[in-house]
Amino acid sequence: PEAINFMATHGRGLICMPVVSERLDQLGIPPMVPEKAETHETAFAISIDLAAGGTGISAHERASTVRHVLDPDATPADFRKPGHIFPLRAQRGGVLKRAGHTEAAVDLSRLAGLYPAAVICEIMNVDGTMARLAELEAVAASHELTIISIADLIAYRRRQEKLVRREVEAKLPTRFGEFRVYGYESLVDGRHHIAIVNGDLGDGERVLTRMHSECLTGDVFHSLRCDCGSQLEDAMEQIAAEGRGIVVYIRGHEGRGIGLLHKLKAYRLQESGRDTVDANTELGFPADPRDYGVGAQILVDLGVRSMRLLTNNPTKRAGLEGYGLSIVERVPLQARVNEHNVAYLRAKKAKMGHLLDLDDEAPPEAPVVVKPGGRAAGGTGGGLEEDA
Template sequence: MDSCTANLMSRLSSIYSQHRTSGLRSDRSIMPNSTSNSLRTISSVHLPYNHRARNFHISHAAGDSSEHVIINGQASPCKVVQADAAALGTIAADMAPVVDGFSADDDELDLDSPTEGFSSIPEAIEDIRQGKYVIVVDDEDRENEGDLIMAASKVTPEAMAFIVRHGTGIVCVSMKEDDLERLELPLMVTTKENEEKLRTAFTVSVDAKEGTTTGVSANDRANTVLALASPNSKPEDFNRPGHIFPLKYREGGVLKRAGHTEASVDLAMLAGLPPAAVLCEIVDDDDGSMALLPKLQDFARRENLKIISIADLIRYRRKRDRLVECVCVTPLQLQWGSFQSYCYRSLIDGMEHIAMVKGDVGDGQDILVRVHSECLTGDIFGSARCDCGNQLALAMTMIEKTGRGVVVYLRGHEGRGIGLGHKLRAYNLQDDGRDTVEANEDLGLPVDSREYGIGAQILRDLGVRTMRLMTNNPAKYTGLKGYGLSVLGRVPLLTPITNENRRYMETKRLKMGHVYGTRPSGNTSTLADGGIKKEQDQIDSASEQE
């Protein structure tokens, strides 16, 4: 069994624990492997869709990382959400400000505002530019620790003494791959052999030959760091091994990997300095353990240092970096009418997204917009467990009726960002009594890990500036506002409530702040009464509310 299949098997293992007495079952089966048919079923779940039961199987094709969904023997590929994808999402529903009544106003969400208790990214960049240290904290679900970081080109013996006094003593320098290759500094172990928990890419350790004695003093280590940061250094300028540990920076920085290695180089480059940075983990002065956030904040106040989070740095870069490129535009005749389709490729992960544009949106003003998260079971197969497919169809119908608008279809958002296999596991937990929020939490996954910066950049590239947003989700509204887009108002998507999705819809309203209807309190009568409205009534109602 290859590692990808093993990983998927592990992620889906809880599905196979029992059969469902209610008629919803989960199975495990392995299809015969051969050169002509190498697709192996690793997970199954039985879902109602279009009022009939269907068998959904998650399968893995040998030799690639794609998941496939099979219904009654027909396979369809679905992109896997890679492990690093979790690091890219920072504006999750449980992190977004609560918008009472989901009112739309003219205020802009400032993505540069720091998380409570942290300094702003611009403040940290300025301190890096001035040769000061900053403290950078990662996510509590990752290392949950803080590093002292400064630009390598600005290091002094005094600064090195400070980092040795308050850190672990293992001083690292994060560098770009080109510079590591120029200095002929290979990885300490190959990527395949790297067993470090977070796959930190250590190279061989070094000391500078000139100006050092033992290599371990603050003066010697500062001298080595300056030599590593110099564009004029050569391979023969260093002894191997040594007392400074270079780290390989991953291109794309924190947008690719939410680690201290990437954050440190990103900060140096944002400060206009050479792409190399010193970093060292901070220890608790009391017992020598790794200092966690409360102690880090005390330390920052005591030493007058800025403290920032990698999550804030990700948001800062997402607002400023170009994240997508348009690769193709073509007309399509759809069941709703004729649309122009725009294919966009993410510059972060290569994933392709599509925008369906109706009419002339060139003036960018007052555009009817739907930003839709991929849901294969709902959008393609008509699963009755969610309202996704109905919302997409209703949005397309409303735009066709209006004669102008945009639907942005974001891939990689399956199951609110947890991926197809995890979503089916969550369905099985829901059959055991959990709601959609509890199921994600029981799997150790975020309630909502979607991020809307890609969608916002697609809209801006299309020329959209002000919009009427078709959504019931306040996190989506909040997630788009910080990217220079103005939301003039909200157009609710009122879709039928069914026996299969009623609890799901009610959970989204009660626990995730979704708003149904146009009144500030939200129109929840359909949920409370259990009534099922016909789709045409919903379309007509929503059209009148425009």
């Protein structure tokens, strides 16, 4: 009760209980908004009180509710809904899957050898505004509390834990040249990822590198809505021409991390006038929730120490540098503009800061036409320029 009262008195914000999803399922505590349970937003569950208690609002009663969630003998009948404790569903993989306070609290409990659950409270200033870093540091100092950041926790887990396992290596002949393909399994979520390597990476310095997010529609079906497929092809072509480099192909990044079906829903919204950023937001997702930690560990496993990164996305650069990899140069990929993707590219440039050289006055290139047999033609530089 003392800890709950301390949070209510000095934190002033909503008191919540992050806990692993499996425990909430055992107790029959469902998501508050089911369709958002798998997004990167805070995953609130239905609020609860201990059924045997009074109103449930006192510090003592809230503490009793929290303790009972952890009781191995507890059953769904022991709780009433709604209540005054707000459970939060932590994603499997913790902060390495979702860099949120929910996952951070559960990770800290695990690292301390405790049950994977916690009680947290957002901190407000006395005037009702949210406390920022300077105010949080003052609160920590006045109450002799330790303060860390989620970035600190991510960095610690990345240093201490192995997140991927190399499963297989094989030759991969391509129309760009001979590569070797390495298959990996994520130990966080079980997804499979690959890296394709051209040449000898040697000392791992200044390796020409492409960190490519899965895009089924662009990479496989040659969709003209985006530039993903052309970026992958251009990256492989540049790496093959240099004779040394690597492409890491990250699964689970479809639609900038929202998944294939949600991406198709975003397409429908774009057909109604939204741009690519607004469509994701309307579906309940951030503009770009992707994380590159698994890709970073794949690079480390293959001996990459510093890289020349093939990208137009400054967020990708910052994401990889956040995992301790050195990026000595950004190598741009020229966008292939066509009538179907020009609005998409302009939105990425204007709203997401992508470093694209777009001439708004020039007409878009003609669409790429893929001929039978996989060869392409059409456009002024817009096709896949291959000899017949």
